[in-house]
Amino acid sequence: MAKTIIISNRLPVQLQIGKGTINAIPSVGGLATGMKSVHKGGESLWIGWSGLTDEDIHISLAPKIDEALAKHGCTAVNLSEQEVEGFYYGFSNRTIWPLFHYFMEYAEFELDFWETYKSVNQKFADAIIAQSDDDDIIWVHDYQLMLVPQMVKEKKPNASIGFFLHIPFPSYEIFRTLPWREEVLKGLLGADLIGFHTYDYERHFLSSVRRLLGLEVSFNEIYLQNRVIKVDSFPMGIDYNKFSNAAKKKMANAQRSDLQEKLDSHKASAPGTKLVLSIDRLDYSKGIAKRINAFEYFLNKYPEYQEKIRLIILAVPSRSNVPQYQLLKREIDELVGRINGELATVNWTPIWYFYRSLPFDSLIDLYTSCDIAWLTPLRDGMNLVAKEYIATRTKGTGVLILSEMAGSAYEMNEALLINPNNFEEQADTLKQAITMPEEEQANRIEILQKRLSRYNVEVWANSFMETLIQQKEESPARVAK
Numbered sequence: 001m002a003k004t005i006i007i008s009n010r011l012p013v014q015l016q017i018g019k020g021t022i023n024a025i026p027s028v029g030g031l032a033t034g035m036k037s038v039h040k041g042g043e044s045l046w047i048g049w050s051g052l053t054d055e056d057i058h059i060s061l062a063p064k065i066d067e068a069l070a071k072h073g074c075t076a077v078n079l080s081e082q083e084v085e086g087f088y089y090g091f092s093n094r095t096i097w098p099l100f101h102y103f104m105e106y107a108e109f110e111l112d113f114w115e116t117y118k119s120v121n122q123k124f125a126d127a128i129i130a131q132s133d134d135d136d137i138i139w140v141h142d143y144q145l146m147l148v149p150q151m152v153k154e155k156k157p158n159a160s161i162g163f164f165l166h167i168p169f170p171s172y173e174i175f176r177t178l179p180w181r182e183e184v185l186k187g188l189l190g191a192d193l194i195g196f197h198t199y200d201y202e203r204h205f206l207s208s209v210r211r212l213l214g215l216e217v218s219f220n221e222i223y224l225q226n227r228v229i230k231v232d233s234f235p236m237g238i239d240y241n242k243f244s245n246a247a248k249k250k251m252a253n254a255q256r257s258d259l260q261e262k263l264d265s266h267k268a269s270a271p272g273t274k275l276v277l278s279i280d281r282l283d284y285s286k287g288i289a290k291r292i293n294a295f296e297y298f299l300n301k302y303p304e305y306q307e308k309i310r311l312i313i314l315a316v317p318s319r320s321n322v323p324q325y326q327l328l329k330r331e332i333d334e335l336v337g338r339i340n341g342e343l344a345t346v347n348w349t350p351i352w353y354f355y356r357s358l359p360f361d362s363l364i365d366l367y368t369s370c371d372i373a374w375l376t377p378l379r380d381g382m383n384l385v386a387k388e389y390i391a392t393r394t395k396g397t398g399v400l401i402l403s404e405m406a407g408s409a410y411e412m413n414e415a416l417l418i419n420p421n422n423f424e425e426q427a428d429t430l431k432q433a434i435t436m437p438e439e440e441q442a443n444r445i446e447i448l449q450k451r452l453s454r455y456n457v458e459v460w461a462n463s464f465m466e467t468l469i470q471q472k473e474e475s476p477a478r479v480a481k
């Protein structure tokens with residue numbers, strides 16, 4: 001029977017190495033949760049990097065690691081420190097990530113990075129080829145593995161290969177600046193189905209295929225020799241019930257956590273006081289520094305809200321050995337320090353800034369306690385935080401201010417959509433959010449909740465898989481055995 005193979009840069013488990021023991025703990029991240037319905041015990045295999053380099057793993061531990069991973073249906077691709085440097089921190093995060101998020105000035109076109117990216121993609125492809133049968137269904141995830149589909153297709157022409165990109169696909173004018181643009185496109189075209197979060201990313205991709213490779217493209221199909229490749233948008237959802245139920249449980253619990261107490265006491269400090277929340281990985285694409293500047297602009301434009309509003313910034317450490325991320329961290333530290341220094345009073349600190357990852361429970365405390373979520377990415381493939389905030393608003397109140405540049409904005413028209421570069425508009429929108437009548441909040445939230453609960457992450461994963469299987473059945477290019 002054909003099985004399903006999932007491939008992503010990181011496995012959906014984290015290894016914990018103790019004295020003589022090794023445990024694989026399931027991750028709670030969006031992808032791991034999202035793929036639950038596809039990655040079921042015994043019927044599927046997940047291939048990825050464990051997060052440990054060859055240098056971290058003593059040779060005697062390797063069999064135990066394999067055993068711990070196998071219990072979760074996982075197989076590791078082992079990488080050396082040098083490979084992680086060039087493939088992950090290099091080409092993936094210093095070339096593709098900035099370029100695909102329209103930060104052209106940050107994109108580094110280093111031949112060494114590219115060579116390592118190619119050889120590591122080959123390693124992933126070889127692991128798939130070794131583990132797969134001719135008729136398997138293979139789902140490759142994200143920008144770290146864009147060459148894998150073609151590498152696998154060459155050796156397993158009958159396998160059904162899907163690829164999903166979790167970040168934006170940029171416009172042709174941006175993409176064409178990449179020195180290895182044709183190779184990347186050809187790598188992706190090894191897939192039978194290529195999925196994006198939005199219709200716009202899909203159109204950008206098709207435009208690059210047509211203009212750079214000169215291939216025949218009709219609506220959402222690409223014709224390559226005797227193959228038909230389907231391209232479509234699949235907006236990723238969240239595990240809606242997990243967030244909604246956690247919030248309901250919180251509401252039903254009379255005992256307040258320390259964090260909740262702290263948030264409550266701020267709200268009790270003056271009537272009408274509001275808490276504004278932002279949660280992101282610390283990444284330049286998320287527009288954190290601009291958001292802080294816009295907040296200062298708001299406090300100066302509407303000084304009557306000073307002492308009556310607090311911005312809570314939760315920034316999760318990310319890619320901290322890439323120079324741009326270190327610079328951004330310093331910029332945010334300084335901005336928060338300056339604004340708090342200039343505007344704080346004995347009773348009030350305008351910005352609370354946390355640079356850490358919080359447990360799920362605290363995340364729910366923040367989502368449920370904050371009156372407004374303010375998410376201002378300059379570019380974001382989707383942005384799941386926006387969806388999570390809505391799912392936790394079980395009382396039906398709360399306002400989401402969301403950047404138009406996030407993929408999720410396409411599905412969340414009832415949020416207050418803003419251009420993150422326009423401070424004037426953001427200041428006015430923040431005021432609109434603060435003064436929005438509860439009835440209007442409830443109307444907007446209700447529509448959003450209905451939509452998000454219907455198009456949850458399981459629906460996303462299943463609809464991608466169904467389209468891939470259908471594509472396989474309809475494809476004219478089955479290679480004779």
Ligand code: ADQ
Nearest residue numbers: 030166236279281314316356357358380381382383384385
């Ligand atoms: P990310 O850039 O990581 O994902 P996002 O979609 O917002 O961005 O997902 C972040 C996830 O991390 C959320 O599920 C959130 O709950 C969690 N998280 C955030 N802060 C946390 C904290 N402090 N502690 C614990 N968990 C925290 C990439 C793309 C996005 C795309 C996703 C999925 O960049 O555009 O939406 O993949 O495709």
